[in-house]
Amino acid sequence: MMQRPFRPEDYSLMEASPHLGGGAAGYDLVEQMQYLYVRVVKAKDIPSKDITGSCDPYVGVKLGNYMGITRSFENTTNPEWNLVFAFSKEHIQSSVVEIIVKDKAFVEDDFIGQVLFELNEIPKRVPPDRPLAQQWYPLEERNGHKVKGELMLAVWVGTQADEAFNEAWHSDAASIPAEGLASIRSKVYLTPKLWYLRVNVIEAQDLIPSDRTRFPKVYVKAILGNQALRTRVSSPSRTLNPIWNEDLMFVAAEPFDEHLILSVEDRIAPGKDDVLGRTVVSLQHVLRRLDHKLLPNCQWYRLEKHLFVDGVQKKETESPSRIRLRICLEGGYHVFDESTHYSSDLRPTAEQLWKHSIGILELGILTARGLLPMKMRDKRGTTDAYCVAKYGQKWVRTRTIIDSFTPRWNEQYTWDVYDPCTVITIGVFDNCHLNGWENGARDSRIGKVRIPLSTLETDRVYTHAYPLIVLTPAGVKKMGEVQLAVRFTMSSLLNMMHLYSQPLLPKMHYVRPLSVVRQDNLRHRATMIVSKRLCLAEPPLRKEIVEYMLDVDSQMWSIRKSKANLFRVLSTLMPVAKWFDHISHWRNPLTTIVIHILFVILVLYPELILPTIFLFLFLIGVWHYRRRPRHPPHINIRISFAEPESAHPDELDEEFDTFPTSRPPDIVRMRYDRLRTVAGRIQTVVGDFATQGERLQSLLNWRDPRATALFATFCFIGAIVLCVAPFRLVVLLAGLYTQGSATIRPLFLSTSSGGSQQELIACCKLDRPLLYTMPSSR
Template sequence: SAFDMVEPMEFLYIRIVKAKDLIEVNDDCTCDPYVEVRVGNYKAITKTGEKLPNPEWNQVFAFSKERVHTFFIEIFLKTKVHEGDGVKGRLILDVNEAPKRVPPDSPLAPQWYKLEDLGGVCVKPELMLAVWMGTQADEAFTEAWHLDAVGVSCDEIVNTKSKVYMSPKLWYLRVNVIQAQNLEMVSKNKRPEVFVKAVFGETTAKTKISTSRNVLSPLWNEDLMFVAAEPFDSLLTLTVENKVGNNEEVIGKCVIHLGKLERRLGNKPVDSRWFTLERPVVEDGKKNGKETPALFNSKLQLRASLDGGYHVLDETSHNSSDMRPTVRQLWKQEIGVLELGILNATGLPQMKIMKNGQGGRTDAYCVAKYGQKWVRTRTIIDSSSPQWNEQYTWEVFDPCTVITVGVFDNCHFQGPDNVKGAKDSRIGKVRIRLSTLETDRIYTYSFPLLVLETQGLKKMGDLQLAIRFSCSSFFNLLQVYTQPILPKMHYSHPLSLYQQECLRHQATQLLSLRLGRSEPPLRMEIVKDMLDYDSRNWSKRRTTANSQRIKAALSGVGFLFQFLETLCSWKRPVITVLVHLFLFFLIFYPQFIISSICFNLSVIGLWNYRARPRNPPHMDPQLSNVHKLIQEDLEEEFDGIPTTCKNNDTLKFRYNRLRVIAGKMQILLGDLATQLERLQSLLSWRDPRATAMFVCFCVVSGIVLSVIPLRITYMGFVVYFLRHPKFRSKLPSVPVNFLRRLPAKTDSLL
């Protein structure tokens, strides 16, 4: 079935459609009709209908079968009047008589029911409704007003429903500013400093100041990049400006609509166009103070296009969920399907503390993002162990992608203590890389929810997920591993790292605005947290964690050097002798060198199979280096840019510590550069004597190696390298001494 990865949940659905003959023809339509549904101790009320004889509601209520402890459903048709609520009719239905519906069956058709008054006498008004038993696979599940949210008002119920969002199609807008002609300068007292400023939405970019000698026809030939989203509701405004002191005077401007630009799929350049510049409106003091535009003949030459061959990065490259280009014509065939079941969460803390001191509550919901599709589960009101049991699917085009699932607290339901401008609080986040999953296997695992706050690391509970990655063709899946991860445009016309990061921030802002227009809105703080908007900010913790990752990754090299040291020190003579024999064997049979290396690597891989990971990885506090943090490190990490710290001593401490860390990195990079420059100076004649000695050594070595058999040379090298400690010296060897004496460019550094 469509929901085979989650636990089925049965609901009693009640759809209230409309009523008729509610008001007599001669009566005044002053009442506000509504319907009240009672199931045991639970009550749900529709929104107030129109003041008409035949009002319509078309609302669905869902009552969990586990909480239905009655055999009857009471439905009241009421009207709001000045004296109170008046009952126009009542209907009683048997819960056990509700039919069961299982998709893909068609929806149950509603029907008219006769109503009775409180005394059991039939009345004229009738009510159209439908009652049935279903599961979360029912189409009405996402639109239903659930029992968990019965205490929520009609205006806020929309914020509790589960929804699917689609990201808008993002384009890279490339504006190549070439030149201008016939500029008319306002200030003519010095050499103009002309540049072009482009404004698109809330983003501004500027070219460099033109260095052309012809001040009336300056040249730039510079690219300005923006991120645009369909449908294009923003205009591109270009202004040619002249820098006068600390001020900037506008020479002319032009406005371009993106719908008129060419959309290119590859790297073929578009044709340049001339755009007429409009002089800004100026005040004419000679004509009664009216503002009149002057005649203008200036033009600006541009190449403006929408580049669809790129993938617009909205996530960090190592946590990206999509690698497809913008245009659909360049998409490759899908390789499989990703299914995610959001089951439940346990141990969630109280995220909202009421001002009246009556405790706290948590109104949790989940957001999952993969590719262009965002999903949001329904909000479970006031529960620290919510049960969602919702399942979603995505198309997969690349297995080396990541799905992100976040848990958040809904800020709309705080009762009388609701704070204006409150934000949804994050409870935790889980990332799963699809390439770490076996195909056609269901993983059901409870992931810890960890959040780093200013007080330190805090476990916010556990999130249980079920995930399955199914591939349609295993050959196509393996073929993807041989293809570039990004579209061709990223390699033929690459963007700089600085450009990519600036454009990623633009894309995040644009997505936040577009998804915030949905109903219910996907709030800006949710989008930024899911996309890791501030992942590039400075953090001493991340720097230390990355250094530890490098150290752990090079642990195998360290183990190899320890093994070589053991061999050379003859601590285990038997192993050293066996290594001698093995190396001598490879000397006499060199055709087995490559095969022996491949065989050893395969043995290591087979040996590590027994220790393979059995579950998807999750957030690791030890790897993130959060167990050694101090309060000052946390305050610095959560401090924004520009800083909000007003304590000068604290800022001085952070700055001095940053200088120390940067100094260590500078020394490391300097040492690496020095060694590379020494190797380069072997043949650069920077040190004539050293280069002459090295050239002579190469000539002599070539003559000797041409006379002595190659096997004897290799055997001599093995015997010398693995010689006994009695024949070793504690002083550095001759090659090391020679290399250390070579010159580097450190002498030329200031």
């Protein structure tokens, strides 16, 4: 497939002007779409056309070239279907809708009767109007004569705001088999509430080892579902009462139907362990801890040893062994299942600690344009696109638009907002399960969009076309555009301002902080639990979708990300150094004179230093107001170093490599050597910071006796001069000398290595970060 030529403007955010207004409450961010709805409820007294007297009736709803069919019931004259058919009015090419009742036969189905409706006589319904009442209609022959039997129907014209829209059979899915219909409908999913389970393993007593001739090397293994952790191995000592006092942390999901299994095991030899006892704890009875003040009590649990007699497991209940534990479910934390930079929820787990909602987020998923073919069907490229949006515990999935590169969804969803410094994520995918869920296929990624709520003005509707950008082994690629409408409505400005004065995370994260390594492990386990639960829904939200939305692989290392992060650090420091260099070299004489005058005033009147700094920051903020962003941020491929001229093919191939690697040894060796080169440069920069600190320290520790003697003499003379001369005069002369010096080099480049800033940048030209958008934070 030929790749499109690279044009930077294709990767930027673009304003859009869709025709919004769905005509119903809660549907004003999407375009109104008209549908003809036919609800087939049931039939009675259906006559039999078979010589055997049996009747297997079904109903077909025909409108032009579209035909929807219910399932057939065997040997009944009073079937009940309760099925809704929806036909898009844009594709209607007939003025009559035919509801036909037939008897399923082995060779050719028998016609029983029909009901006809003229489209111009069908009533319209717009929610919040109540649903249309169902009525009995007599069946007619093709010539208009009445026949025995009646059909209960409801026929109306509505919009996508109708409650029957989601569960209806749609005319554009006429080619989809029955087993695939569930996979194309729009759904709302709720993720389980997650808690941290802390197990403090304190000690064990009266253990009975199998080998009485040695003292055991004991550890405790804890299992919760598919999570398994263990303590350190106790050092061998002449006692059967080992002490650990070690914390093990799990992620548990409500309704806590899993049990915590703890076993005390003896390390006999490498790879060979003997179970000394086991206990099972039900999470239903574990204390739920909401803050750091509530400390659960320690409890003793009896260890049961399991014996196998003739292959049958038996329990030895008279064992005196026991273990002392402190177990609690901690709801004062927020359990992350996504990156903290792009979190959609920062509340603690326990609802008792939740604050009131500060507003409502409304999202209208409108259309997509220019989607690329994602698979082959009937020897031609096609795409069956749907969207998934995630915010907080609520996930939504739009219906799948079959075989279209410009799908129109026009579906609207709402979320309660508890914190403005959160992010909503919208992903677009290609449905590969139209024939059912058991064929082993994986839905393909088309692209992803993130919108930080902190960048949205309240009560304003944002309508933009977001480019769908993915990073592939061949480089950055635009997969199309998705058009969204977003509105953030604030309920109270006072509550909003109060939130900005509060810490970003719940109190427990600061009072009892978790280590970075532990938090990464817990986040991985939380992601796996969310993925497993959503896979069990109907229709399932599959694992590859959940992992892509939650950025499961964001912690994977790549040389591209590392060097790009270095560039981000340099880009923060370099403007300050450049500004100081311009002042020192009198690039703008007027600015340099103003800075010197300001410096003299601040030295003579030091009480003006802090007011001047704050005034300066205020003026910068006012100056930037006229150039403030007018649309939400989006992926910047230039900052991300994802442009074709910056993306080296081998580095991209390395980033998409599996773990462990699947590449040949010579390729791995080459990449390792390159890693050493880049890491050496980064190591040099970090080492230069350390060198400057060590040099300052060495001036006083007589490592270099001559330098220390000179510095001590200088300090003595300086002390005398500062006692005699006014301090302000000394600061003034030192500042003027520094500002008037001929050249200035940043500290992080003035090193013994002699490397210049240009050399460092040239070394890092190989790099790009992950497709990067500035995260919002307080």
